[in-house]
Amino acid sequence: MNDYSTLELTLRDILRVISPLEEDWAKRFQFINELRAVVESVESLRGATVEPYGSFVSNLFTRWGDLDLSIELPNGSFISSAGKKLKQTLLGDLQKALRRRGGWYKLQFIANARVPILKFESNYLNISCDVSINSLNGQMKSKLLFWINEIDGRFRNMVLLVKEWAKTHGINDSKSGTLNSYCLSMLIIFHFQTCVPPLLPPLKEIYPGNIVDDLIGVRAVAERHIEEICAENINKFRSDKSRKINRSSLSELFISFLKKFADISSRASEKGICPYTGQWEQIDANMRWLPKTYALFVEDPFEQPVNTARTVSIRHLTRISEAFQGTHYALTSRNQSHSSLIPTLVRPHVSQSIWRTPNNASGYNASYSRPRPQMHRAVHSPSQVLHQFQNMRIDRRPSNVTTQRMVSNASNSQGQRAWRPRSDW
Template sequence: MNSNHSLANTLNDILQVLNPTEGDWAKRFQVINDLQAVVQTVDILRGATVEPFGSFVSALFTRWGDLDISIELPNGSYISTAGKKHKQTLLLDVLKALKSLGGFHGIRYISHARVPILKCESNNGNISCDISINNLSGQMKSKLLFWINEIDGRFRDMVLVVKEWAKAHGINDPKTGTFNSYSLSLLIIFHFQTCEPAILPPLSEIYPGNMAGDLFGVRAIAEKNIEDICSVNINRIKSDRSRVINRSSLADLFVSFLAKFCDIELRASTQGISPHNGQWEDIVTNMIWQPKTYALFIEDPFEQPMNCARAVGQRNLHKISQAFQSSYQKLSANQTHPLTVLVRPEVLSIITRSQHAGSGMNQLRIHPQGRPNQAGFHRGPTGPHLQTYNNGNQYHNRNGGSQTQRGAHGPTQAQQRYTSKNNSNKRVNQRPLQGSQSQSQSSSSSQSQDELVSNNDAHKRNPNNGHSSQNPQGQQWRADHCGRDPGTRSPLMP
């Protein structure tokens, strides 16, 4: 029962629980539009747009994942800038509007953070929201994580599994001095970079510059420049026939991930992790990291030299190291069933109930992410490419013009189901994604997981590969009236 085969089956069961359902996607679209309606009532924020980022945009969120929101201030076609004091004032105005209009509870204002945020929970589904002002760099980082999954779909599966494992061991909460989810994603990227053979390249080969520093001037131009560079490089990497393919299973990759960071406490005393360069680097010789004032250094590859693990203290670094060591030892020695190592009691209960019912995991309503249709195309999460369609066959881009659809992902079947009446005050104003996305026609049929093949068509893997299909021309949709589906409410929601 505790063989590697058992671990593979266990990971598959976990992923089917963690993957968001259609209802989970719909509720988040509804929350985005509810927040847009609230923002429009604040006089000083008239014309501002509510734009998601984080795990929702990178398609790395679970059924009960938080929703990160950026309120982008109007500044014509140019990227807007606002000082910390101004952001704090605006968030206080949003706080008052939230309390006045209702629809949200648990409202808390975190003004002392490096990026001031407003926390709240939606009454519909109890979805936690972190609201910030002008977080365009966060949006672009989320897109880049989404694009990285195009190189190898195992990345997304690893992120979901590792985040659940980290929560089970109490090391995925920056408020208590442990990892934030972005740091965990970067650790996985680093692991994929340093596998033999490597699965991912140094991120400098995808975007060689400092992405956050390149976001200035006309927004549409700045974003397109970044997208185009990433598109060219990702397509080059994917089409490189000389690249040696790593055929490790997800189970093997997870165990080797644990093994790689068993000594993280020891190495962190002298070295930092650089996903940008794809290697450990000596802190004393890396001048942009000086002075060294952190227990652990994980460089943000898109906003250098920012340390994504700055919340981790020395005591918690020891706790983190212990989690890696104990988990690796238990899984390697078959000391216990993998579920007791990998998941929280709540998730264990869900899996146990499903298996006890005699139907396995097959009756869980899983969002059709990345499942191929019979023509071989994929449909999946919208991720960073939420689109607002007009009444014709074009979509509007952010700089006021319009263009025909090209390479942008359209909504999945789940999102197409939730069309709305015209209501410009509740529109998700997201610019369509260009660049490194594939273009394909959607289909309603899907194949089983066993029929899925990898991006390089060389080995089989879990279907959640992050690809999604092109929306047929003329299809209109918005999330204004996303359906409420109580049957798909997450059991972890209070």
């Protein structure tokens, strides 16, 4: 067995352990319902809804991933807006309600952040949560990442593997000056865009504009407009008969990803990463990015010119580059074994789960059947995906919180309004 085959089997083994099970989905739905009950008890939040976003919505979370939730304030059918001061007040009211009710711990109110956030955990569900106010932008970005995975399923696998690897090397923590998970997803998108042949198009070919600028007016209309444009362009890309198909294995993509960004600390002084155009761009020649005040620039293609790597410090950029270099060297060294690769790629609690899993090299492909929600049956457009999300229902009774119904009606999906969590969850 050659080194790439060993790495491929190891990556598949890791995915089998870190990918969420049905119980992980159920616990998060239960968390949402329980928080909804608390929100409904707060007078200042009367009529507000609790809506998920982030990796849970994009289906890019691991078994131990955090949950991002947005409290959407009532504004009829129109997109709601609120100033920072109001958001701080409302999150403060929610914090008090959570303390009164009990069952929640590690409450931390980050009031002066760019986006005020209330962080806390559930006593018995063992899930960490970040709650913000009116995060429709985050919800829309999450859906875009979900749709991108519909173009090539290797994207999701890479995101899960890279996030676990980055946590292992201590470079997936924006609070400490390294990369946040959203930025890591952007790096993977960029990697897929710049492979030969590319796996993904420049994101301007999926949505030729700035998505956050178009989230105005009637919410259903704005979301449907974005959805229909993305669906048309994604279908156009996927059905292009002249497009060369990249058949790289997961291990080949992982190795090339590490190699591509191994010198990121030296390149970052002059060039920024632009998933919107799918190119490295000279910072001095890009008027959107001037004046350049960041150690690393990875532009948010859905909210230009926001920098998804804005928290990265110069000191930690070197550390990030060293993690890429060191892992690339370790994975490409000769005579690698399954046991020697694991500590380089995952944290101790993940490796322990891997060792407890029966190892059968001849049956890896057969055994790698990741439990996933029914919404991931084969679909052909973002409209179908969102229709499945829209019809997702959760029984609100605590005794039956694991009941989960996802209805798919592909033949009737076109023209459906964009997914929103239902008020009758």
